Amino acid sequence: MRVLVLGGDGFCGWPTSLGLSNAGYDITIVDNLSRRKIDIELECESLTPIQPISTRLKVWKEVSGKDIKFINLDVARQYHKLYTLIRELKPEAIVHFAEQRAAPYSMKSPFHKRYTVDNNINATHNVLCAIAESGLDVHLVHLGTMGVYGYGTAGMAIPEGYLNVKVDCGNGELKDLEILYPANPGSVYHLTKTQDALMFYYYNKNDGIRITDLHQGVVWGTNTPETMMDEKLINRFDYDGDYGTVLNRFLMQAAIGHPLTVHGTGGQTRAFIHIRDTVKCIRIAIENPPQKGDRVQIFNQTTETHTVRDLAELVSRISGAEIRYYKNPRKEAPENKLTVINERFLRLGLNPITLEKGLLSEVMDIAKKYKSRCDKSKIICKSIWTKDIEVDVEGSVTPINQSETVHEIQG
Numbered sequence: 574m575r576v577l578v579l580g581g582d583g584f585c586g587w588p589t590s591l592g593l594s595n596a597g598y599d600i601t602i603v604d605n606l607s608r609r610k611i612d613i614e615l616e617c618e619s620l621t622p623i624q625p626i627s628t629r630l631k632v633w634k635e636v637s638g639k640d641i642k643f644i645n646l647d648v649a650r651q652y653h654k655l656y657t658l659i660r661e662l663k664p665e666a667i668v669h670f671a672e673q674r675a676a677p678y679s680m681k682s683p684f685h686k687r688y689t690v691d692n693n694i695n696a697t698h699n700v701l702c703a704i705a706e707s708g709l710d711v712h713l714v715h716l717g718t719m720g721v722y723g724y725g726t727a728g729m730a731i732p733e734g735y736l737n738v739k740v741d742c743g744n745g746e747l748k749d750l751e752i753l754y755p756a757n758p759g760s761v762y763h764l765t766k767t768q769d770a771l772m773f774y775y776y777n778k779n780d781g782i783r784i785t786d787l788h789q790g791v792v793w794g795t796n797t798p799e800t801m802m803d804e805k806l807i808n809r810f811d812y813d814g815d816y817g818t819v820l821n822r823f824l825m826q827a828a829i830g831h832p833l834t835v836h837g838t839g840g841q842t843r844a845f846i847h848i849r850d851t852v853k854c855i856r857i858a859i860e861n862p863p864q865k866g867d868r869v870q871i872f873n874q875t876t877e878t879h880t881v882r883d884l885a886e887l888v889s890r891i892s893g894a895e896i897r898y899y900k901n902p903r904k905e906a907p908e909n910k911l912t913v914i915n916e917r918f919l920r921l922g923l924n925p926i927t928l929e930k931g932l933l934s935e936v937m938d939i940a941k942k943y944k945s946r947c948d949k950s951k952i953i954c955k956s957i958w959t960k961d962i963e964v965d966v967e968g969s970v971t972p973i974n975q976s977e978t979v980h981e982i983q984g
């Protein structure tokens with residue numbers, strides 16, 4: 574089966590491409606290497622020494638005997654090249670990772686807000702438009718985010734994309750409706766993902782494109798069985814204040830003896846998934862495509878939820894690291910409850926990797942191995958959501974008085 578992986582040089586895309594290639598899929602990666610250019614802009618590299626894409630592909634061929642093709646193409650800007658590629662390759666599935674994915678990066682300045690919107694929305698629209706134009710029956714698998722829902726509910730678990738509601742027709746009659754779960758983005762990056770969802774709805778309705786949208790939680794971990802086959806295949810590990818995600822950051826901070834950087838009270842509950850489960854979920858999604866005529870299939874791609882505070886306490890318990898509380902650079906609820914339905918992947922055979930399963934120390938070991946590559950000045954999050962928020966580089970060692978700030982998000 575031919576699969577085109579857009580954004581296949583990135584943190585999720587690279588191990589997914591290797592995992593699918595190893596399983597016998599014929600993989601072509603498209604990437605404009607913009608993430609590597611952002612490393613140069615931010616003057617901060619992956620903690621792990623990632624190799625140039627040509628070396629990655631050469632080593633993969635040596636260790637697996639399998640070819641992965643690579644095309645350097647900007648999905649957001651080079652529409653005709655993308656369209657021609659789809660027409661010629663005739664992929665059965667396209668996996669779309671090719672977006673700017675960091676919320677803090679998307680909030681740094683008007684330039685970064687506009688870049689994120691231009692890149693992400695044009696990329697998604699170009700893919701949809703090219704599939705429709707090609708006349709081919711391609712299954713599009715997109716990486717969305719849990720953040721499209723916001724992180725609070727009226728008290729129920731977040732469903733997989735669609736919500737059953739009753740509407741008052743005005744004459745006392747109540748009608749049942751099924752709607753897309755109301756979007757509630759928390760950053761310009763998350764805003765682009767909510768726009769993607771509307772584009773999927775439209776192109777599915779108008780052109781009959783078969784689409785699976787995976788609403789993924791925060792990814793942790795770094796290696797997969799394939800990226801461990803040779804050190805030159807190693808996956809990226811972002812630790813900086815813009816691209817590093819919370820659990821990997823805490824594990825890396827513990828490994829280098831930096832205090833764990835909890836924002837606010839740490840009462841923010843988020844959904845999590847290990848990178849190995851990301852790879853498994855994408856394969857499951859490809860192997861269980863929607864039928865022609867089906868609406869957009871939405872899966873919550875997440876395996877557990879935790880508060881940031883609980884994660885900090887867990888990492889501190891296993892490592893002895895100090896926990897430090899920083900003024901939150903983001904505009905987000907200081908405390909929230911989050912329960913998520915993830916039955917669809919479980920029903921299709923996913924056996925989740927949870928925090929208990931011992932992979933925390935594996936991540937810390939990787940961080941220890943490459944700690945000489947860490948630039949400590951890049952650790953603190955300096956991207957603020959609005960001008961009235963101050964950057965806090967010192968933090969406080971005592972937990973913020975939670976009773977003053979706790980409130981639950983309503984509806």
Ligand code: NAD
Nearest residue numbers: 580582583584585605607608647648649671674716789792
């Ligand atoms: P990443 O930045 O490591 O990878 C994205 C890749 O896409 C990069 O290699 C980049 O160069 C490429 N790219 C970006 N814009 C492009 C364009 N216009 N044309 C061609 N290539 C382009 O990000 P990631 O962590 O691998 O995330 C992949 C996807 O998964 C994103 O869409 C993200 O929103 C989603 N996601 C990630 C996480 C996470 O925790 N990492 C969680 C939920 C969802």
Ligand code: USQ
Nearest residue numbers: 674675676718719720789790791818819834835836841881
């Ligand atoms: N946080 C800290 N300390 C830190 C870093 C983060 O307390 O040092 C807090 C943040 O304030 C936030 C939470 O941890 O409340 C999560 O932050 P994050 O940077 O780990 O994740 P987020 O910005 O939500 O984005 C990541 C990915 C994004 C993906 C999203 C999934 O970068 O691509 O879409 O996770 S989700 O959060 O479920 O929407």
